[in-house]
Amino acid sequence: MKKLSMLLLLILPVCVVAQDSKLLYEQTAKWTIGGEGGWDYLTLSHDGSRLFVAHMNKIEVIDTSNGKVVGEIPADGAHGTALVPDKNLGFSTNGRAGDVTVFDLETLKVKTQIKAGENPDAIIYDPYSKHVIVMNGRSHDMMAIDPSTLKVVADVPLGGKLEFAAAAPGHVYINVEDMGEIASVDTTTWKAEQHWKLENCEEPGGLAIDEKHETLFSACGNKNMVVFDAKNGKQITTLPTGVGTDAAKFDPGLKRAFASNGQGTLTVIQEKDGKYEVAGNVDTARGARTMALDPKSHRIYLATAELGPPAEGQRRPSIKPGTFMILVYSPAKK
Numbered sequence: 001m002k003k004l005s006m007l008l009l010l011i012l013p014v015c016v017v018a019q020d021s022k023l024l025y026e027q028t029a030k031w032t033i034g035g036e037g038g039w040d041y042l043t044l045s046h047d048g049s050r051l052f053v054a055h056m057n058k059i060e061v062i063d064t065s066n067g068k069v070v071g072e073i074p075a076d077g078a079h080g081t082a083l084v085p086d087k088n089l090g091f092s093t094n095g096r097a098g099d100v101t102v103f104d105l106e107t108l109k110v111k112t113q114i115k116a117g118e119n120p121d122a123i124i125y126d127p128y129s130k131h132v133i134v135m136n137g138r139s140h141d142m143m144a145i146d147p148s149t150l151k152v153v154a155d156v157p158l159g160g161k162l163e164f165a166a167a168a169p170g171h172v173y174i175n176v177e178d179m180g181e182i183a184s185v186d187t188t189t190w191k192a193e194q195h196w197k198l199e200n201c202e203e204p205g206g207l208a209i210d211e212k213h214e215t216l217f218s219a220c221g222n223k224n225m226v227v228f229d230a231k232n233g234k235q236i237t238t239l240p241t242g243v244g245t246d247a248a249k250f251d252p253g254l255k256r257a258f259a260s261n262g263q264g265t266l267t268v269i270q271e272k273d274g275k276y277e278v279a280g281n282v283d284t285a286r287g288a289r290t291m292a293l294d295p296k297s298h299r300i301y302l303a304t305a306e307l308g309p310p311a312e313g314q315r316r317p318s319i320k321p322g323t324f325m326i327l328v329y330s331p332a333k334k
Contacts, residue, residue, distance in 0.1 A: 054081065080121065093121060120143075124164075129188075142165075175204040201222070216229075239277070260290065303324070
């Protein structure tokens, strides 16, 4: 995912109503997974029973009923996971190896590897086109894989470092980090359509979508979240988040968007009557910047570890071995 940014920019004027964050979400579980090294994307199974976590050199699979690791898929620079339940297949990106691992969803055994571009990073399953979409960070192209044939059917150059993506009927939307924009791809022709510049948004990483209204929520590295109307290409508003904002999710049942950040807060954005406001910021933990959301239970999963000062010559904080964990948050009971 994207690097952390500490830059400050002016926020577009918006109406922000802050509430007591204690009324929003509370921590309901803490699962210590252990191991060493960094982590990246979290992906929840469609039934909510398993959480797939990219952790250093493997994808760890966690039973969400008890927080236990039930299996793992080997990786060479683990980044993300996409799940295709009707094919009983999972797909995970290997940034160092430059390929995608295909594995059986039940047994978790590896079936094959598919060659990707340079530094395959984010990956999603588009249920509308029924293709797996891979964002290649360094080669600046988006790949589409047919899960029926396990073949790459399209390679779309987009001109920048690609981060997370979101799908809608006929389109895939992708954050282009180094260009500060959202690109759209027509999934009927696999051709690039639009490049929309995002105002007051540096290094957009996480991207979520309200599929019903085709509204995008782009998490920006300069402490912002942009709300964007993909139907007309207009920026609706910009809202403040926290330092090192990274992941973005949308809960259609509660009409809420979320931005998690390394500073240790979860920004909750509420939609009401077509307007968006910050409902509050939930205290989480330092480093808890990657996230998964269960739209049925409304639970939120965050990954982090105990962090120390940067090692000599490094910018990122050091990670204490054996402390990698998943934090679970649920809507607070009123």
